[in-house]
Amino acid sequence: MHKISFTLNSHLMEAVVEPSWTLLEFLRDHMELTGTKEGCGSGECGACTVIINGRAVNSCLFPIMEAEGAEIVTIEGLMNEDGSLHPLQQAFLEVGAVQCGFSTPGMLLSAKALLDENPHPTEDEIRHGLAGNICRCTGYTQIVQAVQSISTLPEQEIKVVPWREK
Numbered sequence: 727m728h729k730i731s732f733t734l735n736s737h738l739m740e741a742v743v744e745p746s747w748t749l750l751e752f753l754r755d756h757m758e759l760t761g762t763k764e765g766c767g768s769g770e771c772g773a774c775t776v777i778i779n780g781r782a783v784n785s786c787l788f789p790i791m792e793a794e795g796a797e798i799v800t801i802e803g804l805m806n807e808d809g810s811l812h813p814l815q816q817a818f819l820e821v822g823a824v825q826c827g828f829s830t831p832g833m834l835l836s837a838k839a840l841l842d843e844n845p846h847p848t849e850d851e852i853r854h855g856l857a858g859n860i861c862r863c864t865g866y867t868q869i870v871q872a873v874q875s876i877s878t879l880p881e882q883e884i885k886v887v888p889w890r891e892k
């Protein structure tokens with residue numbers, strides 16, 4: 727076992743981990759952060775997407791030892807500090823972009839990473855940014871609409887990169 731330190735959902739923390747663990751395994755099985763889903767387990771579906779140092783990453787392929795010093799955001803860290811939904815989550819609800827919900831956490835975090843990088847993406851850029859996330863309900867139209875609706879907001883309302891605001 728090894729001790730590593732990192733920032734998880736804005737909280738600096740230390741954890742004792744088994745080097746063979748993936749980040750997904752650590753989050754779900756040892757932190758009880760089960761909002762991050764396991765789909766394929768092999769980097770194909772995007773259900774396990776989290777944000778690491780500002781980038782959308784498949785946590786099923788990410789070795790936990792590489793989390794040392796990283797800033798990690800999971801779906802549990804996306805909501806506002808007062809517990810209200812992030813504007814992206816609200817937009818997903820408003821346009822019906824949540825169907826079975828299994829891919830939704832990963833979709834939201836890929837969209838968040840996209841908007842942090844490019845707050846006003848075109849439809850093509852949104853589709854490209856979400857290309858690694860598969861929706862088994864095939865509800866892509868509403869998902870793209872939700873991200874488009876957010877991309878018209880001022881950046882401070884999108885709360886771009888909240889973990890860097892401190």
Ligand code: FES
Pocket residue numbers: 763764765766767768769770771772773774775784785786787
């Ligand atoms: S579970 Fe990680 S990409 Fe499918």
